[in-house]
Amino acid sequence: MTDTLDTLPTPCLILDRAVLRRNVRRMTDRLKPAGLQLRPHLKTAKSVDVGRLATAAFDGRITVSTLAEAKYFAGGGFKDILYGVGIVPSKLPAVSALRRQGVNLRVVTDNMTVAKAIADAAKGGDDFSVFIEIDSGGGRAGLPYPDLSHLVPIARVLTGGANVELAGVMTHGGHSYHENTPDGIARVAEQERQAVVAAATQLRDAGIPCPIVSAGSTPTAMHARSFEGLTEMRPGVFVFNDLDQAGIGSCGDGDIALSVMASVIGHYPHRNQLLIDAGALALSKDISAQEFMPKAGYGFIKDAPVKDLAVIACSQEHGFVQADAPLPYDKLPIGSRVRVWPNHACITAAAYDRYHVVDSEESDGRTVVATYDRINGW
């Protein structure tokens, strides 16, 4: 029997393939004409099926956030994989194991100790491909531009011996998530570009090849006004979008491909609330979208019969749904189903082992047309 939105057990994760495809097309149309490669950050989707869709117009390079993802996507045929979280020496054997299978699993560092460990490990015959990370203002990982004093020394340690390729430089302007105007995001995009291009220039001036110059987040990929000097972008959440991206203007309301379907399990008119069977685990406790969308709670209800109907609190398996206006309980009877837009899709999706895929263009949007698996854990 084919599942539909009426038969799937709740809570579950629904992916609208039509919206996903539009989102991929929009990003492709941004990057392809600029001559950039897309190296999508598949930490969001963690799905080979989504990865194939996202890379269809490009050369197939991807970014991952865990070694479990690296193995999974390698198994799915991906050959150029950037593991985008700073590598530590204890993880190098797992990297080598995949590289020996013909997968160009590239690693990242910003640290001299790690660079030495990689160079040492390479002496044993294993080869490595390494990015040096630059902090373009987000204040997470990376050499803190404009202080790039460690850049060339690290690059020289990496490339001084045998078997280590400097793949290039990369940055992630995560502070773009805290801007909610095109101008503000474009400013962060320009910080990304300037920092990482400056790093590439410094390496090349020192005679060290720097083939890949990589930047990106979904907001900066959408709003950058120049990609000059960059060779690839690494947006992630653009495939699905979420309330957080809608709040900052990376996408419109109709561009959110992901939702959590839940059942109404209780009516509480004495406090103008109802409960659904999607709580902290099914939605996540990520409330990033509240920065610019204070009423989003843990997620707005899609196609709600009343304005700003949102999950305003969560316990582990209960979501508390409320609105400013009186709830129309007759339109949300016990057992009826609602779909919750994710506050932050990357974190919400991580509770699920699969996507139930519907398609609002090719079919009725309610019949499950495919199931995409996901790789969770580490």
Add this chain to the structure above:
Amino acid sequence: MTDTLDTLPTPCLILDRAVLRRNVRRMTDRLKPAGLQLRPHLKTAKSVDVGRLATAAFDGRITVSTLAEAKYFAGGGFKDILYGVGIVPSKLPAVSALRRQGVNLRVVTDNMTVAKAIADAAKGGDDFSVFIEIDSGGGRAGLPYPDLSHLVPIARVLTGGANVELAGVMTHGGHSYHENTPDGIARVAEQERQAVVAAATQLRDAGIPCPIVSAGSTPTAMHARSFEGLTEMRPGVFVFNDLDQAGIGSCGDGDIALSVMASVIGHYPHRNQLLIDAGALALSKDISAQEFMPKAGYGFIKDAPVKDLAVIACSQEHGFVQADAPLPYDKLPIGSRVRVWPNHACITAAAYDRYHVVDSEESDGRTVVATYDRINGW
């Protein structure tokens, strides 16, 4: 080769069995002398091994929060299982399927529509065991005590036909998590007790048997001053404890059995921070403990070389670690391992498919002596 804390890949979830056993003993010593059964809420542990330890001194009844847990624990031999989230009619066939296998999977409602659906479903020959939920002041699910006007009518609908047993009444004083003194928690425990005992009395006065009178959360189970009229308690997080429980005084610092082990992946002295490879997914974005422990962030570092070393921010796979004092980077070199106390153990654990079990009493506390699996999802 036996894994140790030095060889496990990071991030991973570490469970100290010695602390777990002490925590179970403490709860057993609270409830057993009072003549109560313990029906542990295994939504926290989601582990058959932990469930067996927790119920060893009792008759084996348990609580779960998903049908996936119900199936998993049934497979592990548990025979009396309360599915503690309000049931909806679409889930009754799955309940019946387990009951036909000899598992007394009991369901919960506070709603007349659902009661009618259960009674209708039972006409087909399937039997059900149902709790009626009472809201003792937490404001989540349940008939809102003292207004129990719907209680007897719902009970009559349930028990009016064939094949439905009213198992009893249950409540969960979740507002105990927002009290941080023994007196405050004891007050909530007394609200739980009064509400659910009043409901049982009302049913019995109407001639309806009410065998089980069930209350509980970890704080109220630890601090209740009377259990009179109750027959069982349903604490959950007591098996592990966490910073949230330590903050409200349900446990001491030495009573936290669970930690996330992570590797130091970067040093950022220009902002007095370091990064670890445990972020929003490995720790969760739950910050409940911050209510009474504002410096807890997403979790304190265990045995830290500097006061109040905590994960103060998270992105998906990066944890930002900081303290008020200058970080002693020489004591936290790149690649070294730290253990993070969970802010809220139930949510943190949900990202993992297993516990790596160590034992700080029977062995050195660093060798993995067992692996316990977990059931995630729905």
